Amino acid sequence: MKFSPSSLLLGLGAAGAMAQADVQDGPYALKIVDAEDASLNGLWVDACHSGAAIDTPCFSADAAGRELFYHNHTATGEAGPLIRYFNVDTGGDTPTRVPQPLSLTYVPSTNVANGLLSVGNTDPLNVAFDAAGKLFVRDYYDDSKFAAGERPQPGSYDLYHWQVCWNLASSYYYQSLAWVTSGNPHNPTCVAVNVTRVTPED
Template sequence: MKLALSTLVFAFAASTIAQYDQESNPFNLAIVSKDQTIDGDTLSACHEGAAIESLCLSNSNSTSKPDPIPATVFHFNTSDTVVTPNASLGAPGYLTYLLRGGNFNVSEAMGLDINPTSNVALPLFWPSTDRAAVVSFDSNDFLNIQNYVVDTVNPPVSGEYRAYYRWYSCTTYYAGYTYVTLSWVLGEGKPQNPSCVKVNVKRVFV
C-alpha cells in the first residue's frame, strides 16, 4: 500500500495546483450555523482512501472518527492571470490541503464527488487538479461557488456572476468511512440526506 500511495502521489505532484499558483496565508475553516450544536466548530481533513480526504467537523462523533481532532490548516491558491468577475464575491481559486507522508508532501485541491443518485455532493481532496472545484472567498471570508448561468427559467439565461452558499453538515458514507462532513447540495432543492444541517463556511486566518 505504501508503494502504491507514493506512486499515485508523485505521478500527479507535478500537475497539482499548476494554474492557481499564488498561495495564501494559512487559515482554518469554521462552521457558521443556526444550529448551536455545530456553530463555531471547525473542519478537519479526514482519511477517505489512498491520498483522499474529506472535510470532517472537528468535534463530531462518528463510527469512523470517534474522537475530536484538531482543526486542519488550509490554503487558498489563486492566480494573477485569472479574471475575478466580482471582487466582493471573491477571486476564483482552489482550496488546498497539504498531505504529508513518510517520504512526500503534496498540495491537494478540493473537488466535489457527485453521486448521480443523490443531490448531496461530497467535497474531497485529491492529489490532482483534474477534479478540482473552483471556489471563492467573499469579502466577509465566506466560502462560495460562483456561476453566471441561471437554469431555473426556460430558456436558461446568462449574465452577472452569482455566489452560491449551498454548504451543509451531513453524515456521509464514502469508501467504507462514515463521517459528519461538509457537503454541497446540488441545485436549489433541500438535501435528500435527512441528516443534513445548513451551514456556512468562514475562513479564519491563523
C-alpha cells in the same frame, strides 16, 4: 505514510497544474458558522481518512485538530482551488509536500454532493471568500431561468449551499462537509451552514 510512485506522480501533476495560479493565500483554518443547528457552530474542518491519499473534510470541536488550507487564484480572479497539503514519506531524507484540493463528488440518486480531498485530483472546486470571509462557489448560469430555443447569457452567481451531513466516504461514515445543488437536501441528516476562514493566529 507511504504511497506508490504512480500515486505520487498524480499528486505532483496536480501540484504543477495548480502552481499556475498567480496568488496563493493562507494558511487558513475553516470554521462552521450560521448553522441552522446552533450546536454545529464553532466546529473546525478537519481531514478524515477515506482511502489511499484520500480524505473527507470532516470536523473537530478542538482547534488543535483543525486542518490548514491554502487558496490558489489568479491575480485577476478571486475564484480558485482550496488546497490542503500533507507530507508524504517517499523514502528520502525530506518528506514530499503533496496537495489535496477540495472537490465535490456527485451521484445520481441525491442532490447532495460530498466533499473530497484527494491527491491527483485534476478537477478541483473553484471557490472564493467574500468580504466577511465566508466561502462560496461562483457560477455563471442559472438554469432556472433558461427558456427553450433562447441561448442564455452568462451572469455571476455566488452560491452558499454548504451543508453538514452524515455521508458515506468509501467504507467510512462521517459527519462531513457537503453541498446541496438546489432545493432541500435529499439526505435528512443535512444541516445548512456557512464556512468561514480564520487565520491560525485567531
